[in-house]
Amino acid sequence: MELVGNCLCLDFANTVARRPEGHGDRLTTMDGLLTWAQAAGVLPPDFAGGGGVALGDAIELRESVYRTFSAVAARRHPDPDDVSVIMNTYAEALCSASLHREGDGHVLRWPGERSARAVLWPVAASAGRLLLEGPLNRVGECPSCGWLFLDTTRNGSRRWCSMAMCGNQVKSRRYYAAKTTHRGS
Numbered sequence: 001m002e003l004v005g006n007c008l009c010l011d012f013a014n015t016v017a018r019r020p021e022g023h024g025d026r027l028t029t030m031d032g033l034l035t036w037a038q039a040a041g042v043l044p045p046d047f048a049g050g051g052g053v054a055l056g057d058a059i060e061l062r063e064s065v066y067r068t069f070s071a072v073a074a075r076r077h078p079d080p081d082d083v084s085v086i087m088n089t090y091a092e093a094l095c096s097a098s099l100h101r102e103g104d105g106h107v108l109r110w111p112g113e114r115s116a117r118a119v120l121w122p123v124a125a126s127a128g129r130l131l132l133e134g135p136l137n138r139v140g141e142c143p144s145c146g147w148l149f150l151d152t153t154r155n156g157s158r159r160w161c162s163m164a165m166c167g168n169q170v171k172s173r174r175y176y177a178a179k180t181t182h183r184g185s
């Protein structure tokens, strides 16, 4: 499973590619959602719960996160309805969380939570904090597949979800297109 977003909420948005038609959607079943959550470290590997969350709620949050940060990446204002979905789930997450001291601050934890709804809380908290604290000028969208990422390169030069997946593909397509054009002329 590719986690290239550098940010939990962006990895959640990346559970489908190439919107609007959608490619390789991982959230078509409840099992898919739980598998992603375990791979992303949101749920413990031995999680045996389930229920408590409708798949539709997960998709609604995911698409709101995608549209919001896709707009941010394009330096546009996000749709207030999408931001509301994120902030309402973030509020619900805060009400269910406890604070744990870590380093010089605190982290949110949802101890003993056996409801799969808890999958949505860390995602919403991640999205809410990214909106509140940024760095929004580091949010990018891969021009090839539409995956979102937080650019952590020193000079902010990241363009692709990953060089292996889209960067090289697009470059070799361009290379062959240029070669073909050259031959044809």
Ligand SMILES: [Zn+2]
Pocket (backbone or CB within 6 Å): 142, 143, 144, 145, 146, 147, 160, 161, 162, 165, 166, 167
């Ligand atoms: Zn890509």
